[in-house]
Amino acid sequence: MKRSQLFIKTRKDAPADETAKNAQLLIRAGFVHKEMAGVYAYSPLGLKVLDNIKKVVREEMNSVGGQEVMMTVLQPKELFEKTDRWDDKKVDNWFKTKLANGTELGMGLTHEEPIVDMLSDYINSYKDLPLLVYQIQSKFRNELRAQAGLLRGREFVMKDMYSFARNQDEHKAIYENVAEAYTRVYDRLGIGDITYRTYADGGIFTPEFSDEYQMLSEIGEDTIYVDEQRNIAINKEVINDDRLDERGVDKSNLREAKAIEVGNIFPLESKYTDSLGVFYTDNEGKQQKIIAGCYGMGVSRLMGAIAEHFADDKGLVWPKSIAPAQVYLIRLGDAQDVVKVADDLYAQLTAKGIEVLYDDRDDRPGEKFADADLMGIPHRVVVSAKTLEQSKVELKNRTELESSMVSVQDLLAKLA
Amino acid sequence: MKRSQLFIKTRKDAPADETAKNAQLLIRAGFVHKEMAGVYAYSPLGLKVLDNIKKVVREEMNSVGGQEVMMTVLQPKELFEKTDRWDDKKVDNWFKTKLANGTELGMGLTHEEPIVDMLSDYINSYKDLPLLVYQIQSKFRNELRAQAGLLRGREFVMKDMYSFARNQDEHKAIYENVAEAYTRVYDRLGIGDITYRTYADGGIFTPEFSDEYQMLSEIGEDTIYVDEQRNIAINKEVINDDRLDERGVDKSNLREAKAIEVGNIFPLESKYTDSLGVFYTDNEGKQQKIIAGCYGMGVSRLMGAIAEHFADDKGLVWPKSIAPAQVYLIRLGDAQDVVKVADDLYAQLTAKGIEVLYDDRDDRPGEKFADADLMGIPHRVVVSAKTLEQSKVELKNRTELESSMVSVQDLLAKLA
Numbered sequence: 082m083k084r085s086q087l088f089i090k091t092r093k094d095a096p097a098d099e100t101a102k103n104a105q106l107l108i109r110a111g112f113v114h115k116e117m118a119g120v121y122a123y124s125p126l127g128l129k130v131l132d133n134i135k136k137v138v139r140e141e142m143n144s145v146g147g148q149e150v151m152m153t154v155l156q157p158k159e160l161f162e163k164t165d166r167w168d169d170k171k172v173d174n175w176f177k178t179k180l181a182n183g184t185e186l187g188m189g190l191t192h193e194e195p196i197v198d199m200l201s202d203y204i205n206s207y208k209d210l211p212l213l214v215y216q217i218q219s220k221f222r223n224e225l226r227a228q229a230g231l232l233r234g235r236e237f238v239m240k241d242m243y244s245f246a247r248n249q250d251e252h253k254a255i256y257e258n259v260a261e262a263y264t265r266v267y268d269r270l271g272i273g274d275i276t277y278r279t280y281a282d283g284g285i286f287t288p289e290f291s292d293e294y295q296m297l298s299e300i301g302e303d304t305i306y307v308d309e310q311r312n313i314a315i316n317k318e319v320i321n322d323d324r325l326d327e328r329g330v331d332k333s334n335l336r337e338a339k340a341i342e343v344g345n346i347f348p349l350e351s352k353y354t355d356s357l358g359v360f361y362t363d364n365e366g367k368q369q370k371i372i373a374g375c376y377g378m379g380v381s382r383l384m385g386a387i388a389e390h391f392a393d394d395k396g397l398v399w400p401k402s403i404a405p406a407q408v409y410l411i412r413l414g415d416a417q418d419v420v421k422v423a424d425d426l427y428a429q430l431t432a433k434g435i436e437v438l439y440d441d442r443d444d445r446p447g448e449k450f451a452d453a454d455l456m457g458i459p460h461r462v463v464v465s466a467k468t469l470e471q472s473k474v475e476l477k478n479r480t481e482l483e484s485s486m487v488s489v490q491d492l493l494a495k496l497a
Numbered sequence: 498m499k500r501s502q503l504f505i506k507t508r509k510d511a512p513a514d515e516t517a518k519n520a521q522l523l524i525r526a527g528f529v530h531k532e533m534a535g536v537y538a539y540s541p542l543g544l545k546v547l548d549n550i551k552k553v554v555r556e557e558m559n560s561v562g563g564q565e566v567m568m569t570v571l572q573p574k575e576l577f578e579k580t581d582r583w584d585d586k587k588v589d590n591w592f593k594t595k596l597a598n599g600t601e602l603g604m605g606l607t608h609e610e611p612i613v614d615m616l617s618d619y620i621n622s623y624k625d626l627p628l629l630v631y632q633i634q635s636k637f638r639n640e641l642r643a644q645a646g647l648l649r650g651r652e653f654v655m656k657d658m659y660s661f662a663r664n665q666d667e668h669k670a671i672y673e674n675v676a677e678a679y680t681r682v683y684d685r686l687g688i689g690d691i692t693y694r695t696y697a698d699g700g701i702f703t704p705e706f707s708d709e710y711q712m713l714s715e716i717g718e719d720t721i722y723v724d725e726q727r728n729i730a731i732n733k734e735v736i737n738d739d740r741l742d743e744r745g746v747d748k749s750n751l752r753e754a755k756a757i758e759v760g761n762i763f764p765l766e767s768k769y770t771d772s773l774g775v776f777y778t779d780n781e782g783k784q785q786k787i788i789a790g791c792y793g794m795g796v797s798r799l800m801g802a803i804a805e806h807f808a809d810d811k812g813l814v815w816p817k818s819i820a821p822a823q824v825y826l827i828r829l830g831d832a833q834d835v836v837k838v839a840d841d842l843y844a845q846l847t848a849k850g851i852e853v854l855y856d857d858r859d860d861r862p863g864e865k866f867a868d869a870d871l872m873g874i875p876h877r878v879v880v881s882a883k884t885l886e887q888s889k890v891e892l893k894n895r896t897e898l899e900s901s902m903v904s905v906q907d908l909l910a911k912l913a
Binding site: 086087111114116117121123127146148149150154155157174176178199200202219223225236 | 530533562572589597611652
């Protein structure tokens, strides 16, 4: 990607109405555009980060046997009446709309009912189970306030997965498999060391316990108690002595911390399958209940949380696994040899599959350096008359203060 | 993908309320699930086809310099009031919804206003133009009737692109570039020979002429006149002697045909940029109008049109470029050597990057053959005790009647 062709520009200040640091930075760096509170459009750079996160999530969900589908945004009222989740008094953050003939519709907030309804076409026998189905798509939540940028959107990108098992043992095995896949996702996104599997309440979905994945952050809305030794945490909302005993947690090892919920997994028991009349026939011909689980992960929320967490006073700092490019290549000046070396380097890196944001504009050096920092690209490479005097280019990592002079050969080897 | 693990099943009959042949076939083959009229969810197989079409579209839009973004579904009323497109009397097929505080919102039907609004942050000078921005996402249209399956959805996947140029000449050059990219998309999707660039009316967007891409089909809602020699067509709605003269078309060469609109490109002049107050400054410091174009292509509509067009009495027939797998591998019986050869073949093909739908179920042969045909996978390969007697496997293409016996080596070479 050449900056001269990319339509976005960085800006010194975020819009006055944007109070969340993640959105301020993402807007200033040209990654997102604010449509309204809690609703953001993604520029080519922002979309790239989002797609990189999706790719990691998709690979890990596939690795545990998840089958990807795409459910719809428009939702029929009848399905949600069967599970008593249509009424605004029951679920107060639905967006709703209407067909031309007046028929009320919901806008995708969660997909238990439509997924179970779809699967009812395919599940009959014990041979059809277990199964694990997921999707990654835009969801809608009619939040009263949406002041947290990408952390709490009215329109947001989410991965939601649903498991269906023949009994509790099978359900628990799947649940733990998915829990491990969640851990791998956070590791790959660079937040594994600050993200804890956290015991929590089941919320509106289930009377049972559930697990949240909480990423430590000063701006988090949740308070958790972390047991670093055991690498687990407990949400403040559910903590009490009995529960600590149940989990074998020693109070004195716990540390209170603020955190952002970056995922959750719930046992659903047979609530939705029962309500929608979906059962399976066991190998003795008897009708049996289906035990389900649901596994959410906010993809755009992760983008916001990561943006805010790693940022420094110069701007964004993307982990390599999701950065929109690996190299921010700066050409200083337009001397013929400088242009040639920079153009060649861009071509060579691109040919090696290394994504480069090539600042080939005629802007002032200071602006180019500031953009490289603000956009948070992992490696900055500078080609100038001065570096070419030494037959080298300058390499600096976004998280380091010192730069070094390296030959093009060494650079290619280093980044490969 | 192993059939034993894939949750979908084929069915003999489509739901009684489904009257469109494309949707009937796609439902029977397990590619889509009907949520309500005009609203379909995609199974792993359906999503695969959709993603394959998206990939082709994306590559060709990128090849002409398109920059991919992701705009939002939720739309602020104010933007559309500025262009006089909010009122239901002006645009009667909006889905609308409300924030919790009562503020009315639109649901993404078209994105001229939000795109122009976003770009207003970035366009100042003549140096910032031209540019070409696109997205591929779910759109919503509140159709009174939606009986055509994927051909006319209330929720559908669309690619919409927008160009912004400094003057008419620049606009026309971009417009023709995109027109050529459209032709390449249809060629790659296997419908190039039946899809015509068609002169049409500008519709509600512009008083100017526009171009549609019409795919010949008996079930098409449009009537066009095709000039096969010149490889163009004219929509019946706009045909008259003056226009034929303008275009240098000889009436006697025209053939009337039914067709499905699978794309359209419109000159927008400066309607939206003017209404939203977005201009650029030329190299003499003067404020100038921006000349825009808009380029739509229905991704899910293409899937429906292709499904319906190529189908025969046995089911779907996917072009190789978008088929959910290249090979439908059937294992007949569970003799040890049959299982081993089939399993090995599955592993070898997969390792070569050839996607295989492996029917490893214990179903009757007749059901497996019927599924292979109904699902429309390009190549069918059978491994059985009988084929192994000859140390071979059986290969049949979906569009051919005759099968042939080939060695595994030859098969791998053929499909590579």
